[in-house]
Amino acid sequence: MNEGEKDPGLYDFAPYRGRKPFAWPGDKKVAVWISPNLEFYEINPPANPHRKSWAMPHPDVVRQSHRDHANRVSHWRMAEVMSKHGFPGSVSLSVALCQHHPNVVEDANQRGWEFFSHGIYNTRYSYGMDEAQERAIIEDSIKTVRDATGQTIRGWLAPALTHTPRTLDLIAEYGLDYTCDLYHDDQPQRVKTKTGDLISMPYSLEVNDHYGFFVYNMSPREYADTLIRQYERLAAEPSGTVMCIPLHSYLIGQPHRIGPFEDVLKHIAADAGDGGRAWITRSGDIADAWRAVQQKEA
Template identity: 45%
Template sequence: MPQSTNTSSPMRSDTGQYRFAPMRGRPRLHWPGNARMAFWVAPNIEHYELDPPVNPNRSPYARVQPDVLNYGWRDYGNRVGFERMARVMADRGIRGSVSLSVAVIEHFPDIIAQCNDLGWEMFSHGVYNTRYFYGMTEDQQRQVIRDSRESLARVGQTLDGWLTPAITPSLATQDLLAEEGVRYTLDYFHDDQPMPVKVRNGRLISVPYSIEMNDVPMVNWQNASPTAMLDSLKAQFDRLYAEGAGNPNVMCFATHPFLLGQPHRISVLTEFLDYVKSHDQVWYPTAREIADYYYTHHYDRVNTWLASLEESA
C-alpha cells in the first residue's frame, strides 16, 4: 500500500491519507448476523478546564476566560447528564463507546467505574478537550497518545481508538497513532464504511463517526429542536438501513451529556434508540468491535481493491 506522503509543503490538494474509493464496484462488506448496519453510540465524556492554557489558534470558550457560564454548562454533563443517558442506553442494551478526555479518569472516577460496569469501551479524546493539537510537534503529540494509553490502562482499558480534541489533528497525527499501536481513528468523516488509512508505518483504519448526527452541531450550530433532531436521526438511519441491504455500513450517533442529557432533550435518545431497536438487521457493537471485525474480515480485501484503483489510475 502506498506510504503516507506528509511533507512540510504549504500547498496540498488533499490529505494524502486516503484515496477516492467509489461505491460502485466497492467490495461488499458483511457484518455479524448478516446485519445491514453496525450502529454505535459515542458519548463524548469530556472535561473542559476552567482556565486552560491559551492556544493562539482557538479559544475553547465563547467568552473571556475564565468563562464560568460555559464551564458550568459542560460540568452539568458529568454531574447529571451522563447518568441520565447511561440509564436510557442500559435499559435498551446498547453499550457506549466513550470519546474520553482521559483527565476524567482523575477528576470523575465514578463515571469511569460506571462505564466499566456497563461494559462500555473507552478511547481517547485527548487529555482535556481544551488542549488542542494545533501547533504541537510530533513529539508532543506522541506524548499525549502515550499518556492516554497509560491512563486508560490504569482503569483496565486499552487504547484502540482516537478522536483528536476538538478534531484538530495535524497531517502527522494519523501516522503517530499507527506507530503507537492505535487501531482506528475517528478524525475523518469521509465515508459510511470503515476504510484503511495510509500511514508511514503500521496499520490504521477510519471508523465512521459523525459531525452531522452529533448533538453539538445540531444544537449549538443549527439550533435544532428536539423534534428536528429526532427527525434527522431517523432520516439518516432509514437511508443507511435501506442502502445497507446492498452493502452494509455504519451509523454513529455522537452525543454529549451536557446537551443530550438535559431533561428536555433526553427523549431524543430514548425515542431514537427505540426506533433503531425496532429494526431487525442491526448490529450493536462498540467501535473497537467494529474495528476488530473489519481487520479480520475486510481489511486485506479492501486494501487489494484500493491498490487496483491506484494501478488503473
C-alpha cells in the same frame, strides 16, 4: 499544482457503488455505535495562540458550568437510557476525567463501554504542538485509561478535533488501530500511515448532537427524526454501513431532550433482533469485523 494543493494521500479513492457488497455479523445491514463524549473542560486552561478555549474572557463560568452538568447529572440520565435499550457506549474520553471524576469513568466501565482517547482535556488543542508534546499526550492516554479501566485504547479522536500533520502516523506507531477524525465515508476504510494502515471509523458531524443543537438549531424532536432518517437510509443501502451517534451528555441528557432520544433507541432496537437490520455494537467490534471481511476477500 502548488505544494499546498496536493492531496495528502491518506486514503485511496474508492467509488461507493463500485465496492463489493458485504454484511455485518448476523447478516446485519448497519452497524450502529453510540459515542458519548465524556469530557472535562478546564475553567481557565492554558492559552493557545491559535484558538481560544472559551468565547468569553476567562474564567467563562457560564459555559464551563453548562458543560459540568454532564458529569454531575446528565451522564447518568443518558447512560441509563442507553443501557435500558441495550446500547453500549464507545467513549470518546478526555482522559483527565479519570482523575477529576473517576466515578463517571467507572460507571461507563461497569456498563461494558469501550474507551478511546479524545486527548487529555478538550480545552487543550493540538495546534502548535511539537512531536514530543504530541507523543506525551498519546502515552498519557494509553497509560491513564489502562490504569483506570484495565482497557488498552484502540482509537483516537483528536482533542476538540485539532491535529498536526503527524497525528495519524503517531497513533498508528503506538499501536492504535482506528481513527475517528476523518468524515469521508459511511464504511470503514484504510488510512495510510508510515507504520501501516489505520482504519477510518465512520464518526459523524452531521448527526452529532453538538451540530444538531448548536449549529443546525434543531429541536429535540427534529434531532430525533434526523437520527431515525439517518438510520433508515443506511439500513436500506445495498452493503454494510456504519451509523455513529456522537453524543455530549450535557446536551442529550437534558430533561427536555432525553425523551425524544429514547424514542430513537427504541426504534433502532426494534430492528436489531433476528431478521432485523441493526447490529448494535462498539467501535472496536466494528473494526474487528471489517478487518475480518477484508482478510476473507484478500
